[in-house]
Amino acid sequence: MLMRRGVNAFTLCASLLALAVGAVGYAAQPAPASPAPAMAELKAATAALVAAAGPLDTSAAGLAKPPVIWRTAEAGRSFRDSPDAPEMVVIPAGEYTMGSPDAEPGRKANEGPRHRVRIAYPFAVSKYAVTVGQWAAFVKDTGYEMDRGACYFYKDAHYQNTNSCSWRTPGFPQTDNQPVVAVGWRDATAYVAWLSKKTGHTYRLLSEAEFEYAARAGTTTAYWWGDDPLAACTHANGADKRAATDPQFTEWRVNGCDDGHVYTAPVNAFDANAFGLHGMSGNAFTFTDDCWNETYAGAPVDGSAFATGICKQRVVRGGAWAETAAVLRSAARNWNYFEVQPVTDGLRIARVL
Numbered sequence: 001m002l003m004r005r006g007v008n009a010f011t012l013c014a015s016l017l018a019l020a021v022g023a024v025g026y027a028a029q030p031a032p033a034s035p036a037p038a039m040a041e042l043k044a045a046t047a048a049l050v051a052a053a054g055p056l057d058t059s060a061a062g063l064a065k066p067p068v069i070w071r072t073a074e075a076g077r078s079f080r081d082s083p084d085a086p087e088m089v090v091i092p093a094g095e096y097t098m099g100s101p102d103a104e105p106g107r108k109a110n111e112g113p114r115h116r117v118r119i120a121y122p123f124a125v126s127k128y129a130v131t132v133g134q135w136a137a138f139v140k141d142t143g144y145e146m147d148r149g150a151c152y153f154y155k156d157a158h159y160q161n162t163n164s165c166s167w168r169t170p171g172f173p174q175t176d177n178q179p180v181v182a183v184g185w186r187d188a189t190a191y192v193a194w195l196s197k198k199t200g201h202t203y204r205l206l207s208e209a210e211f212e213y214a215a216r217a218g219t220t221t222a223y224w225w226g227d228d229p230l231a232a233c234t235h236a237n238g239a240d241k242r243a244a245t246d247p248q249f250t251e252w253r254v255n256g257c258d259d260g261h262v263y264t265a266p267v268n269a270f271d272a273n274a275f276g277l278h279g280m281s282g283n284a285f286t287f288t289d290d291c292w293n294e295t296y297a298g299a300p301v302d303g304s305a306f307a308t309g310i311c312k313q314r315v316v317r318g319g320a321w322a323e324t325a326a327v328l329r330s331a332a333r334n335w336n337y338f339e340v341q342p343v344t345d346g347l348r349i350a351r352v353l
């Protein structure tokens with residue numbers, strides 16, 4: 001089965017020997033329920049700011065405008081709806097130019113045409129990727145059946161169905177505080193449905209436009225930390241010199257720096273972007289709700305998901321532990337089939353406010 005992945009997807013040799021790195025020294029996330037934001041105030045303040053801004057400028061001149069962030073008093077506030085639920089952060093409404101400029105190193109044609117997107121509503125995004133511990137709570141509560149032989153790892157120099165991995169045993173050590181992987185789009189949608197029912201609030205996957213907006217957090221550079229690919233090792237877990245020390249991955253192309261992790265890192269191992277979100281670049285790809293489209297022609301400009309296109313292929317964003325800096329960029333796009341469970345892919349969730 002063909003799968004569109006980053007540069008290392010088709011160049012790997014693999015046995016599933018595990019190397020225990022990066023799994024210590026980070027505290028597990030506390031899990032108290034905490035109050036949700038004051039919604040009436042948040043919505044009223046946002047609506048006033050959006051109205052004052054006038055209509056969205058979709059012209060070429062509009063593309064050159066800087067991002068707009070309609071910050072309100074509740075922006076950045078974190079909360080948790082139940083002890084089992086991920087910690088959520090209030091993301092302010094705003095607008096930005098989605099996609100990458102032609103001159104950006106590592107750019108692919110599928111990152112255009114650039115277009116202005118207005119997200120006229122505040123929403124909440126999980127502060128971290130959904131963890132192994134949080135996923136285990138879901139499986140325990142529901143008995144959700146994961147083992148359908150769809151887990152993909154690297155074997156015989158190909159990224160393929162090995163029938164020997166799962167979210168519990170992806171082929172490398174995973175603590176409860178690391179991002180769950182070997183989870184597919186179908187599983188991710190089951191998780192948000194469960195969480196919605198459990199909490200009485202509407203959880204869902206992010207749209208691709210929301211993901212890039214949240215990943216950029218007001219920046220226009222290739223990465224949220226700037227344009228330096230070597231700084232990836234300071235801010236994200238990708239394919240790095242550490243990974244290249246693993247006998248499985250000697251053929252990898254890697255970033256010219258050491259981020260300390262061969263496989264996944266704890267979700268709080270790296271710093272947050274300006275929206276207070278950790279791991280929007282690297283560690284594990286995030287499934288979005290969008291159908292794959294080879295370009296942004298006809299893409300929604302209101303923050304909603306692209307609901308037409310090749311819907312067996314769902315957009316994944318953010319890059320992963322097996323990817324070089326080009327794939328860790330804020331504008332980088334990939335896809336995966338909706339039913340497969342790759343060991344590089346996990347989820348991050350949104351909540352309607």
Ligand SMILES: [Ca+2]
Nearest residue numbers: 237238240261
């Ligand atoms: Ca790494």
